[in-house]
Amino acid sequence: MTGGNKIRKLEYILADAKEKGADTIVTTGGLQSNHTKITAAFAIKLGFKPILLLNGREPEVKKANLFINDLLGVEVRYIQVGNQKEMNQALDMVARKLKEEGKRPYVIPVGGSKGLGSLGYIDAYHELESQRRKMNLNFDWEFITTGSGGTFAGIYMGHLIHGSESKLVGVSPWLPAGEIRDQIIDCINEGAKYMDHSFLRYSSKVDPLTIHIDDQFIGEGYGKPTRAGMHALKLIAFTEGILLDHVYTAKTMACLLHYVETGIIEKKSKYYFGILVPQQGCLL
Ligand SMILES: Cc1ncc(COP(=O)(O)O)c(C=O)c1O
Missing domain, CATH: 3.40.50.1100 (Rossmann fold)
Structure with a gap:
């Protein structure tokens, strides 16, 4: 599966998530983000539950990466914010909520850029x-x-x-x-x-x-x-x-x-x- 340039980053990031005992991976990107799609695919492979926050309106017809997200059975939540900082803030809010529910989320910022x-x-x-x-x-x-x-x-x-x-x-x-x-x-x-x-x-x-x-x-x-x-x-x-x-x-x-x-x-x-x-x- 193609994934933009994100796989090299995920090699390190998902290993860290494993080491920290996470059970859920939460990440964000634009509607057609390569990063979120490939993160979801690797998360599934490694036994995590992926949750994607995609910035934009949910389209009626899911094409390209949105179609693949559906095939992967990934939980996608749509957000509408103005910039990368707000996308990362939205991630933190979701992670906080998941922790309250007893989950162990691991947050990956926009583009896996950390x-x-x-x-x-x-x-x-x-x-x-x-x-x-x-x-x-x-x-x-x-x-x-x-x-x-x-x-x-x-x-x-x-x-x-x-x-x-x-x-x-x-x-x-x-x-x-x-x-x-x-x-x-x-x-x-x-x-x-x-x-x-x-x-x-x-x-x-x-x-x-x-x-x-x-x-x-x-x-x-x-x-x-x-x-x-x-x-x-x-x-x-x-x-x-x-x-x-x-x-x-x-x-x-x-x-x-x-x-x-x-x-x-x-x-x-x-x-x-x-x-x-x-x-x-x-x-x-
Ligand atoms: C093909 C491609 N090149 C470059 C970039 C930019 O990389 P970065 O977000 O680490 O700056 C991306 C990000 O999605 C990408 O998919």
């Missing part, structure tokens, strides 16, 4: 580095989609650990730069707590100015395709046979193409970009 989940993306960066070395490639630039911040936080930490000199760009499909940067910093600080002491010298280096976020490619908002994003999606499908998604990775690729077209990325470099496409774990 420090523990970011550790999965430090692992991803180790893999990326070893593939890069084997292929004898050098990147001057790396582009990462950053929706709720956890993926970028892990990649950023991996980048520091490996002393990478490439420029790391987080492309936001959803939140303004300041907001997503704050979420990334929270994930880095929380993730650093799980690292051994050698990491502390890296975490003390986290300076908001070193977190480069581009929020120029959001368009009309979350889940709304943009012209530049659809152009990028088609180009990569035609030329590489790789399918990007219009919500996240197509907007990131649109940003990368813009940097190339406008000369922000110098064309003369031999390998002038690397892009990590989290859900497929591949390099272009």
